[in-house]
Amino acid sequence: MEKPVVLVIMDGVGIGKGDIGDAVKKANTPTLDWLRSHCPYTQIKAHGTAVGLPSDEDMGNSEVGHNALGCGQIYSQGAKLVNESIENGSIFHSETWNKLIGNCVENHSTLHFIGLLSDGNVHSNINHLKAMIREAKNQKVSRVRIHILLDGRDVPSTSALQYVNDLESFLRTLNDNSFDARIASGGGRMKVTMDRYQADWNMVKIGWDTHVLGIGRQFANAAEAIETYRKELEVIDQDLPAFVIAENGKPIGTIEDNDSVIFFNFRGDRAIEISMAFDYPDFNKFDRVRYPKVFYAGMLQYDGDLKLPKNFLVNPPNIQHTLTELLVSRHLSQYAISETQKFGHVTYFWNGNRSGKLSEELETFEEIPSDMVSFDERPWMKSAEITDKMLSAISSGKYDFIRCNYPNGDMVGHTGNFDATVIAVEAVDLELARIVKLMESHDFTLVVTADHGNADDMIEKTKSGELQPKTSHSLNPVPFMIYDKTREWKIKEGSYGLANVTGTLVKLMGLEPPEIWEKPMI
Secondary structure, three states, rough: OOOOOOOEEEOOOOOOOOOOOOOHHHHHOOHHHHHHHHOEEEEEEEHHHHHOOOOOOOOOOOOHHHHHHHHHOOOHHHHHHHHHHHHHHHHHHHHHHHHHHHHHHHHHEEEEEEEEEEOOOOOOHHHHHHHHHHHHHHOOOOOEEEEEEEOOOOOOOOOOOHHHHHHHHHHHHHHHHHEEEEEEEEEEEOOOOOOOOOOOOOHHHHHHHHHHHHOEEEEEOOOHHHHHHHHHOOHHHHHHHOOOEOOOOOOOOOOOOOOOOEEEOOOOOOHHHHHHHOOOOOOOOOOOOOOOOOOOEEOOOEEEEOOOOOOOOOOOOOOOOHHHHHHOOOOOOEEEEEEEEHHHHHHHHHOOOOOOOOOOOOOOEEEOOOOOOOOHHHOOOOOHHHHHHHHHHHHHHHOEEEEEEHHHHHHHHOOOOOOHHHHHHHHHHHHHHHHHOOOOOOEEEEEEEEEEEEEOOEEEEEEOOOOOEEOOEEEEOOOEEEEOOOOOOOOOOOOOOOHHHHOOOHHHHHOOOOOOOOOOOO
């Protein structure tokens, strides 16, 4: 290599629409503005199919983003990953599955499933549910209860009975003297359980009351509930109120101590809040009345930053042929740094979901401990300390490839505090200016990008038209730019995603990327 390559990942700093919710546009960012206007620059995709998620309606996240950046390939995530895990049986050999089943068998307790009942394949798939119920019977679970959330958004608006009848027919083929599986409760996805962005905690409370406590209007079966509500209210599936299935006035499927619970949605945005209610002993968003001691798991881990839920069924993909593997094979040294909040992303996720190092000799990891305060209280976070270490690493001449993650745009963005997020973006820009300034005395190639958007889309409208903070990631593209004061690089015409960054980095190093990687942009 002629000179080192330095990669800066501005976590959560996407390219917004320049509207009132765009904290990136609102921020004073002279360094980013200069780089955009003076350097090879493009916008790249950081969500949906570009990072292995089922559709472009799926927001990217830091985990899949760093997977793609670190390996140059698009691995199955979300629905694709679950499909493969069921097909190859790995889901049923996981530690979490064994604990869920073992808990029920040992305690003669109930296995509960909660999730969206459809084959829309955006949040869930009914076939995943069927596969798990079938396997639960095979492994001697005797009692299953299903708490169904009705779709009508990703599938036709009044198709709920189709899925209920399909599930009921399936259960009849399994039920016998040793196995009892039934629908226990439900409701429309826009009325019960599946809130997102903490917009309406009452939806989650209704879900908790319905699924856990068995409180709600009672019906003999789900079909009766759907038909009754349609006749009375003339609403479509997503807006159907909650219902409880009961016999002789008693709910058939409340969630009790020693039960196991699986939330079978694979998409995270509408699974986070109910997972918080199950996972957090000190939860305070609403009165749970009763907090049963259950073993709870999600289909996936819905939030890698929050480690939520603690238990999940499908592990991240087994990623091979990463950038780190290539560099180690060429005996090239690397330095990776972030603060605690994103340290695992520039190490574990970057290296293909591998703990530890591939080479103690060639890899140096440095973690700056994050402050234990709400991030909007100190939106600059540890950006200055990260930069101090970055400048030392560059100046040392010891490393061929140096990467860092500034978490500010994402972690402060998640708080919903717009003014603090503006400061967070400005803090990153100030630190980026320090790295650019070092190029006056040291020769290296600088690449700047992001893993997904967040700070670029901070305000949304409620159903009533009111504005409220938005705390989730965005579907916006992210910037990509190259600054090299001694060589002119040109980005080729084309449509690119995060996985194209990896081959581009290798080309900047004077190496050839493997054929299995996505094509470089230069």
